[in-house]
Amino acid sequence: MGSAPNTMAVSTGRLESFSDGVMAVAITLLVLDLRVPAPGSHHSLASGLGSEWPHYAAYVVSFATIGIIWINHHAAVLRLREADPTILLANLLLLMTVVALPFATSLMASYVNRSQGEHLAAGVYAGSLLLMSAAFTVFNWQTLIRRPHLLRGELTPDRRRAILRRAVSGLVPYAVAAALAPLSAYATLGICAAVAVFYALPASRPE
Amino acid sequence: MGSAPNTMAVSTGRLESFSDGVMAVAITLLVLDLRVPAPGSHHSLASGLGSEWPHYAAYVVSFATIGIIWINHHAAVLRLREADPTILLANLLLLMTVVALPFATSLMASYVNRSQGEHLAAGVYAGSLLLMSAAFTVFNWQTLIRRPHLLRGELTPDRRRAILRRAVSGLVPYAVAAALAPLSAYATLGICAAVAVFYALPASRPE
Amino acid sequence: MGSAPNTMAVSTGRLESFSDGVMAVAITLLVLDLRVPAPGSHHSLASGLGSEWPHYAAYVVSFATIGIIWINHHAAVLRLREADPTILLANLLLLMTVVALPFATSLMASYVNRSQGEHLAAGVYAGSLLLMSAAFTVFNWQTLIRRPHLLRGELTPDRRRAILRRAVSGLVPYAVAAALAPLSAYATLGICAAVAVFYALPASRPE
Amino acid sequence: MGSAPNTMAVSTGRLESFSDGVMAVAITLLVLDLRVPAPGSHHSLASGLGSEWPHYAAYVVSFATIGIIWINHHAAVLRLREADPTILLANLLLLMTVVALPFATSLMASYVNRSQGEHLAAGVYAGSLLLMSAAFTVFNWQTLIRRPHLLRGELTPDRRRAILRRAVSGLVPYAVAAALAPLSAYATLGICAAVAVFYALPASRPE
Numbered sequence: 001m002g003s004a005p006n007t008m009a010v011s012t013g014r015l016e017s018f019s020d021g022v023m024a025v026a027i028t029l030l031v032l033d034l035r036v037p038a039p040g041s042h043h044s045l046a047s048g049l050g051s052e053w054p055h056y057a058a059y060v061v062s063f064a065t066i067g068i069i070w071i072n073h074h075a076a077v078l079r080l081r082e083a084d085p086t087i088l089l090a091n092l093l094l095l096m097t098v099v100a101l102p103f104a105t106s107l108m109a110s111y112v113n114r115s116q117g118e119h120l121a122a123g124v125y126a127g128s129l130l131l132m133s134a135a136f137t138v139f140n141w142q143t144l145i146r147r148p149h150l151l152r153g154e155l156t157p158d159r160r161r162a163i164l165r166r167a168v169s170g171l172v173p174y175a176v177a178a179a180l181a182p183l184s185a186y187a188t189l190g191i192c193a194a195v196a197v198f199y200a201l202p203a204s205r206p207e
Numbered sequence: 208m209g210s211a212p213n214t215m216a217v218s219t220g221r222l223e224s225f226s227d228g229v230m231a232v233a234i235t236l237l238v239l240d241l242r243v244p245a246p247g248s249h250h251s252l253a254s255g256l257g258s259e260w261p262h263y264a265a266y267v268v269s270f271a272t273i274g275i276i277w278i279n280h281h282a283a284v285l286r287l288r289e290a291d292p293t294i295l296l297a298n299l300l301l302l303m304t305v306v307a308l309p310f311a312t313s314l315m316a317s318y319v320n321r322s323q324g325e326h327l328a329a330g331v332y333a334g335s336l337l338l339m340s341a342a343f344t345v346f347n348w349q350t351l352i353r354r355p356h357l358l359r360g361e362l363t364p365d366r367r368r369a370i371l372r373r374a375v376s377g378l379v380p381y382a383v384a385a386a387l388a389p390l391s392a393y394a395t396l397g398i399c400a401a402v403a404v405f406y407a408l409p410a411s412r413p414e
Numbered sequence: 415m416g417s418a419p420n421t422m423a424v425s426t427g428r429l430e431s432f433s434d435g436v437m438a439v440a441i442t443l444l445v446l447d448l449r450v451p452a453p454g455s456h457h458s459l460a461s462g463l464g465s466e467w468p469h470y471a472a473y474v475v476s477f478a479t480i481g482i483i484w485i486n487h488h489a490a491v492l493r494l495r496e497a498d499p500t501i502l503l504a505n506l507l508l509l510m511t512v513v514a515l516p517f518a519t520s521l522m523a524s525y526v527n528r529s530q531g532e533h534l535a536a537g538v539y540a541g542s543l544l545l546m547s548a549a550f551t552v553f554n555w556q557t558l559i560r561r562p563h564l565l566r567g568e569l570t571p572d573r574r575r576a577i578l579r580r581a582v583s584g585l586v587p588y589a590v591a592a593a594l595a596p597l598s599a600y601a602t603l604g605i606c607a608a609v610a611v612f613y614a615l616p617a618s619r620p621e
Numbered sequence: 622m623g624s625a626p627n628t629m630a631v632s633t634g635r636l637e638s639f640s641d642g643v644m645a646v647a648i649t650l651l652v653l654d655l656r657v658p659a660p661g662s663h664h665s666l667a668s669g670l671g672s673e674w675p676h677y678a679a680y681v682v683s684f685a686t687i688g689i690i691w692i693n694h695h696a697a698v699l700r701l702r703e704a705d706p707t708i709l710l711a712n713l714l715l716l717m718t719v720v721a722l723p724f725a726t727s728l729m730a731s732y733v734n735r736s737q738g739e740h741l742a743a744g745v746y747a748g749s750l751l752l753m754s755a756a757f758t759v760f761n762w763q764t765l766i767r768r769p770h771l772l773r774g775e776l777t778p779d780r781r782r783a784i785l786r787r788a789v790s791g792l793v794p795y796a797v798a799a800a801l802a803p804l805s806a807y808a809t810l811g812i813c814a815a816v817a818v819f820y821a822l823p824a825s826r827p828e
Binding site: 024025 | 435438439
C-alpha cells in the first residue's frame, strides 16, 4: 500500500480530538452528582452538605481516575503513527467504559454509607474501573502487540511488552477491590482511591 | 477565483472539530439515562438495578451506533478537500439527528418492557436511527455526487457511487425495524442492535 | 512590536477550539428539554408525546439558530489573523448569550401553548436571540471596524462595512419578534423560525 | 535527553485541547442552574422568573470568572514549549476546581437570599474560587519557577516572577470574600463579581 493515502488509515489527530472531547465531557459530568440541598428543609445547610460527603470524596477519586486514564491514553496515542478501524473500535470500547463512570460514581456515593446496597454499589464501582482498565489493556494490546507497524517505530519489542505488562498490572488492584466489595464497601473504595494516588504520584517524577 | 482564499470555502478542520464536539457530547449524555435507584426504597438495590436493564442495553446499542456514525462521518470528511455552506448545512442536519438520540434512547428504554406505549417508543427509536441514516446519506450525496470538485480527487465516479450505495443500503435495516415496531418492540430493538454489531465487525477487517 | 511573539496576541486556533466546544455543548444540551413522558400515567404515550410538540419545534428552531450562528462565527474568525484580549472578551460575551439559549428555549416551549405566561416566555426567547445577535454585532464591529490590523488584510473597507451592516440587519427581525410578544406568542416564534430558515437557505447558494 | 522524542515530554497541543474541552463543558453546564418555573403554579411567570434573580446574577459572574480563567490559562500554556507529568497533574488539579464551580454557583444562588444557610453558601462559593485561584497559582509556580527549561525561553526571571506575583495577588480578593462570608453573603458575592469585572476590564487595554 506504500505511502499512498488510504481512507482506512486514520490519522490519530481526530481520534485524539474525539477521545479528548468524550473524556472532557465525562469528567465534567461528575459535577452533576454534587447536589445542592433543598432550601427550606428542616436541617441546616451545614448538616445537609455534611451528609453529602461521599459525593465529594467520590468526585475527587473519579475525577483523578479519569484524569489519569486521559494522561495514559494520551501517551498511548502518541506512540501511534496512525490508526485503523480495529483501533477505533478498541478506543470506542474504552470510551464506553469511561462514560459510564459518572453513573457508577453516583451509585457508589449514594449507597456507601447506607445499611442496604452498599456492597453491591461498591462492587459495581470497582467493577466499572476494572472494565475500564481491561478496555485500556485491550487498546494497548491491539496497538503494541498486534499492530507494531502502526507505531512510530522507536519502541523495541521489550519496551512494548513492558508497557503492556504495566497496563495488565493495573487490573490487579481493581480486581482486588471488586473482590472485597462483599466484605467492606469502605475497603473497596479505599483501594480505588489509593490507586488514583499511586498513579498520580510516580507520574510527577521523570521516568 | 483560482486558489485565492475565499471566505465561503470552509476548511474541513473546524467542521471536524465542531462535529466531533457535538458527537462527543451527545454520546456522553447517554450516561444521564443510567439512573441510580433512590436509596431507602422498599426494593433491594439489586432488584432496583435489575429492573433498569433496558437502560443498560440501550446505552450500549446507542453508544455503539453513535460511535459508528462518528467513524463513518470521519471517513466522509477525510474525503473532502474543503467544505461549502451546503455541506455545513447537511452536516448540521446530521448533527441534529445525532443529538436527538439520547432522547430517543431514553424513551425506548423507558417503555420497551411496558404493556403500554412500547410499540410507539420502539418506532420512535428506529425512526430516529432511520432519520440519522437518511441525513448521513444526504451528506454523502451532497459531497460525493453533487460536489465532486470538493473531493480530494482520488475517487473514481464508480467508487463514489459505491460509497453512496453503501450509505443508502444502511437505511434498509432501520426502515425494516421501524416497520416491525407495531408488531414487536423487541424485534425492532434486536435489529437496531444487530446493525451496530454488523457495522462494528466488518470495520475490524481491512477493506 | 514588529513580528515578535507577544503573549497578548492570541492565535485564533484556541479561540476557535474553545468557542467550538462551548457551542457544541450548548447545542447538544438542547436535547435535555426533550422529556420522556413518565411511564404508567393515565394518558397514552402518543398523547404524552403529542402534548410535548412545542419542545420538538423549539428544539429544531434553536438547533438551527445555534448552528447558523456557529457558521457565521466560523466565517468571522476565519477573517482574523490573530486575536487580542478585547476580542476574547467580545467572544466570551457572545458565548454567554449562546449558552443561555437552552434555558430560553425550554422556557418558551414550556409556556407557548399555556394561557398564562406565554407572552413573557416568547418575549424572553426573542429577547435572548436579540441579545445573541447584538453580541455578534459587537464582535464584528470590534474586529472589522476597530481592529482592521488584525484582519487577514484581504477585505476592503467597503466589504468590511457591508459585513457589519449585514450583522446589524440581523437584529431587526428579532427586535420585531420581541415587540410582537405581548400580542401573540405564536407570531414571535414564527418570526424566530423564519429567521432560521431564511439564513439557512441563502447559505446554500454560493455568494 | 537532547531533542530526541520522549513519551514523557508532552506536546502542549493536547493539554490545551483537553483543558479547553473541560472548561467549555463546565462553563456551559452553568445554564443547567437556570430553571424554568413549573407551568400551572399559582404565581405568575413574571414573579417566578423574578424570584430566580440570584441564579441569573450567579450565571453571569461565574461565566465571566471561568471565561477569565480560560483566557489566563490560555496565556499560561502559550508560554510553555512542552509539558511533563507534573504539569499535567497541576493542570488536572486546576480543572478539578473549575469543574466544581457549577455546583458552588448553584449552591450560592439557591441560598444567598434565604434566612438560613446564606453565609455558608457564600463561603463555599468564595472558597471554591479561592481554591481555583490557588490551583492556578500552583500551575504557574510549577511552570514558571520550577520548570523554566520547559518555557519558550523568551521570559526573563524578573518577568516570570512578576507573572507569578500577579497570580498570587489574585488570591487576595477571594480570601477576603471568604472571610467576609460569616458577616454578609452579599458582600462576599459583590467582591466575587467585582473581581470578574476588574480582570475583564484591564484585559481590554493592551499591556
